[in-house]
Amino acid sequence: MAITNPTVSNKAFVEKVIGADNYLDIQDNGWAQQYLPDLMEKEAEVYGKRTISGFLSQVSAEEAMSADQVIWSEQGRLHLSYECTMTDVTASTIAISKTIDDVAQTTDHGVRAGDMVLIAGGGQTVTARVTTATAGSAAIVVAPYGYAHLTNAGFVNGDDSCKLLVFGSEFGKGTNNQTKANKPVFTSHTNKPVIIKDMYEVSGSDAAQVGWVEVSGEDGQNGYYWYLKAAGDTKSRFNDYLEMVCIEAEKTVAASTIDTGGGDTGADLGGTEGLFKAITSRGHQSSGVTGTNASTDLAEFDALLAAFDENGAIEENMLFINRATSLAMDDMLAAMNSYGAGGTSYGVFNNSEDMALNLGFSGFRRGSYDFYKSDWKYLNDKSTRGGINAAATGGEAVRGVVIPAGVSSVYDQSLGKNLKRPFLHVRYRASNLESRKNKSWVTGSVGAVTSDLDAMTMNFLSERCMVVQGANNFCLLN
Secondary structure (H helix, E strand, O other): OOOOOOOOOOOOOOOOOOOOOOOOOOOOOOOOOOOOOOOOOOOOOOOOOOOOOHHHHEEEEEEEEEEEEEEEEOOOOOOOOOOOEEOOOOOOEEEEEOOOOOOOOOOOOOOOEEEEEEEEEEEEEEEEEEEEOOOOOOOOEEEEEEOOOOOOOOOOOOOOOOEEHHHEEEEOOOOOOOOOOOOOEEEEEEEEEEEEEEEEEEHHHHHOOOOOEEEOOOOEEEEHEEEEEEEHHHHHHHHHHHHHHHOOEHHHHHOOOOOOOOOOOOOOEEEOOHHHHHHHHEEEEEOOOOOHHHHHHHHHHHHHHHHHHHHOOOOOOOOOEEEEHHHHHHHHHHOOOOOOHHHOOOOOOOOOOOOOOOOOOEEEEEEEEHHHHEOOOOHHHHHHHHHHHOOOOOOOOOHHHHHOEEEOOOOOOOOOOEEEEEEEEEEEEEOOOOOOEEEEEEOOOOOOOOOOOOEEEEEEEEEEEEEOHHHHHHHEEE
């Protein structure tokens, strides 16, 4: 069965004009008819709640900042594990190439002489002791415990798919201690706020003119003055922009033609890193199929659990997903119930013929992880990401996002101390003199007179950015 979309006028006019799309006329003979129609003066709210804001209020916090950028550091891994290449298996020589997180680590690795290591690759695992680890060199020499050298263990030269794990050390009696210390490492990240602006203007004549249609809006405005609705809609749309910027924005790259230099007026653009881009750069992405096979869907979650096990292993996670993915998860979970023939025990398993049938699930537990799912209006609405996803190809459509619950401990370089914060939080510019969290002001000669302009101009401004801490614990569902 196909469902066709209705044709509905849904235009926001940049200029104040009267046309067929924003002027209500009587049909057929227009006003030139002898019978008075019954006019319903209340504007119908056909789209329900039109705003999409609210996601960040559930999963993040807001904090003020007084600088042009925010810098934070995140802990490195505690244990030493590397990717390596077999350079001379007869001499048991290995070259360290990078960490397991794909960070180049050739000459400043932490492997030292005397360390006991596990070496895995090519279907075999060998326990060995490091005999030589020269400072400033990527090459180390090991002595396998169970073999004369790595050739006997089955390794071959040039095998660059090997992994090495340091799990301890062994020293003889009366020997000196280690001569090289391993220092803790951290990763530093930075983001910058962007200035978001909008405005609405109405002439003094229009502000004093009453209409016959009673209007209302999400901002609580109501009455017979059309500018009330227009101003309220502008404010609601601006509030949505504050959230969408923190979700969708990204920084400029070198090839971009956006003017980022000089610091002159208008020449300091550069974007900011939003949630989706942060997860794409530093987190996980899953493109598993949903809705066709329960075992396949469950396999996607099992792969996700394995990725989380390799990182923070945070037990509770929130799923913010679109409608199709939500229904596919309901089908997947229902299929796991052996008493669900015909769907009669879908959802709540004590359904009776006299009660409403619950065909949905709010969450589930798999392994040691809890997942709580929620439909995300932003991904469903045709006028927001829902419409973009319908046209996206090549895995760029976003089905949802997995966000860890709880807080993380980070070192704040501005305050000079460790703080516990939600993994997501929004930073906005503010000081004792000026707060740019969500600023608005009115200018003109309508109402309070601030200029000789025969109009009222409502101005909106904010300066903010998103901070995504521990993106390795997040997953973007493509």
